[in-house]
Amino acid sequence: MGEGRQIALADLDLAQFIRAGDSIVWGQSAAEPLSLIQAYVAQRQRFARTSVFLGIGGANSLQPAHADAIDMRGYAAGGSHRALGMAGVLDPIPCHYSQIPQLIASRRIPIDVVFVQVSPPNADGDCSLGLAHDYLVTAMRHARCVIAEVNADVPWVAGASLRLADVDAWVQSDQAVVDVPAGKIGPAEEAIAQLIASRVEDGATLQLGIGNLPDAVLQALQGHRDLGLHSGTLGDRVADLVDAGVITNARKGIDVGVSVTGLLMGSARTRRWAHNNGALRIAGTDYTHNARVLGQTQKLTAINSAIEVDLTGQINAEVVAGQYLGAVGGAMDFLRAAAACDGGLPMVALPSTARGQSRIVAQLSGPVSTPRADAGLIVTEHGIADLRGLSLAQRLRAMLAIAAPEHRDLLAAQARQQLN
Structure with a gap:
């Protein structure tokens, strides 16, 4: 990992980074890097079959129809990923949440490519993961390739950061971060x-x-x-x-x-x-x-x-x-x-x-x-x-x-x- 190339979204060719058979992970819920996911979905037929490891869905970016080229696995069918579970295209991995980092590190859940959404760099050049640490940082350590999506809507939060020079590539996005508002109470x-x-x-x-x-x-x-x-x-x-x-x-x-x-x-x-x-x-x-x-x-x-x-x-x-x-x-x-x-x-x-x-x-x-x-x-x-x-x-x-x-x-x- 580590070239730090900035690529314009219009020029992003994920075939430069994703290989046939690769397994991909991205942030859950509000941490979904929407521009990268949308590019992956649009280009999915170019990679033969790939797979994704999913958590809680945020923005309906992944649809049952996308199973034509993507194998969908995950620990949860929460949020927008319920539609995948209802359609029978999500293959669940029944495991305790605490086990996921170790399962990724041991490649029992293999991860080859990570899409991560981060804040713009601070004065020290560090970008915060801002919305999610969970198992993403472990996945980044063990993946072959990390692609970052820089979004000014991501807050700076202590606990997990990266430098753009250390990722394989990064894109700038101005898409609004997924909102998960408080629920209605009956x-x-x-x-x-x-x-x-x-x-x-x-x-x-x-x-x-x-x-x-x-x-x-x-x-x-x-x-x-x-x-x-x-x-x-x-x-x-x-x-x-x-x-x-x-x-x-x-x-x-x-x-x-x-x-x-x-x-x-x-x-x-x-x-x-x-x-x-x-x-x-x-x-x-x-x-x-x-x-x-x-x-x-x-x-x-x-x-x-x-x-x-x-x-x-x-x-x-x-x-x-x-x-x-x-x-x-x-x-x-x-x-x-x-x-x-x-x-x-x-x-x-x-x-x-x-x-x-x-x-x-x-x-x-x-x-x-x-x-x-x-x-x-x-x-x-x-x-x-x-x-x-x-x-x-x-x-x-x-x-x-x-x-x-x-x-x-x-x-x-x-x-x-x-x-x-």
Whole structure:
């Protein structure tokens, strides 16, 4: 790696860098380098077959029709990549998020070419990765070729940088960065958030998944004090809580005074807040999801979501109606760490129903993403089932109590049939 050639987008011929059979990776969600992805898609027939390793999609840049020349693999079918999962063209890699850097380094997930979106150089000549560190830096270290997209909309964030002289080529882009605004909060999410907020102690360190529920929880924490943040992602509502003095990281135990994340998934509001913010750092997945690091946090409160949970606490976060629409992700990394942490709270939250169907079920319709031995507190709008230390019979009663009332009798009958 390292010629640092600037190439005009109109003159970019990716066949100079990509070989037949290569595997390519780029940033997730807001970190997608849109101009490079669009060029790759437009030129895809020139490389014979290539493959991409995908995370959370941001801008619908990759469509099911592009499977005519691209093999699509990934750890998640989140965001715009749900369409790939629904079309059956995404080949999932079920793995814990914490494992991805090591899988890339060992070439069990081979990466040959990296597309990365960066900020313009600062006075020292360094470009910030700004929106994502996660597994990108590991991929850059082990790839044959790195192509950068320089975008003035990318904030300068401490934690991951590069020099343009050290990449193989770079392009200038003025495309707007993908916005991931805070989600819309409905009555069920609001009720769940209030229940969770009632259990979060001042001084706790937060980890949150993505989607409407984590946003609702953050909104419900406005009255708390000295919260910390160590999470795989952050967005607009984290920025709001920092500005409100709720998240200070003062009692965090590690990285005191600094919010740590692997990926920024917000709107322009988050990017403005993040730019040159000395109280924010992006870090690799091998740090944000590292068990030894998480063990040093204060009162780690892990708040994740699920597709469905059975009456014994088994959690499916991957498959809906036979279609891969989620991920194993980082939930179990954080749930185990929170369970082992003094004062920690391992939480999984979900509305009790979706489209009239119960999401508390007698038997999962998909895989066990998190085993019942790692289930902690399951939260719906109807209450909290703290499964820690409970027997199977006790769990059944606790889970029925947080199911939607109209589904409880059927669930109880189904549970009795299984026990017999």
